[in-house]
Amino acid sequence: MLVCQCNMITSKEIEDIVLDLLTADPWQLVVPAKVYAELNRRAKCSGCVPNVVDIIVRVTEKYHAQQAHQPAELVTLQSGLEKLKKQRNGVRRERRSTSHRAA
Ligand code: FES
Numbered sequence: 361m362l363v364c365q366c367n368m369i370t371s372k373e374i375e376d377i378v379l380d381l382l383t384a385d386p387w388q389l390v391v392p393a394k395v396y397a398e399l400n401r402r403a404k405c406s407g408c409v410p411n412v413v414d415i416i417v418r419v420t421e422k423y424h425a426q427q428a429h430q431p432a433e434l435v436t437l438q439s440g441l442e443k444l445k446k447q448r449n450g451v452r453r454e455r456r457s458t459s460h461r462a463a
Contacts, residue, residue, distance in 0.1 A: 363415070364408040367401045371415055378419040386427065390416050 361371045377398045381390050392412040396402055403409060 363411050364401075364403075366404040366408070367396075367399070369399060369401065369408070371411075373399065374412060374415045375419050378416050379423065382420065382423045386423070390420060392416070 363369055363371050363374060374395055377395050378390055381388060381394060381398065392403065392409050395412060395416070
């Protein structure tokens with residue numbers, strides 16, 4: 361479907377660019393200007409920008425939904441801290457021995 365009549369940009373082209381940008385950096389903020397820059401074009405009348413934003417939102421939500429881990433795979437903050445605490449027990453936190461400590 362043609363989204364931008366001024367530049368003859370289709371929704372498929374926009375979706376592909378958004379996916380490429382998200383693949384490069386999943387947490388970057390994709391905005392219409394970035395999409396136009398990737399296509400080496402500029403918005404002229406900007407009448408298509410709301411539709412471009414809708415496509416960006418839809419593709420970004422779908423991308424992150426596909427990347428989401430199952431709840432069982434997620435590590436909660438508390439269990440992560442406990443694991444780090446166990447790993448650090450018995451490990452000297454400073455590289456010098458206790459006899460060299462000032463306090
Ligand atoms: S319709 Fe896209 S810039 Fe005019």
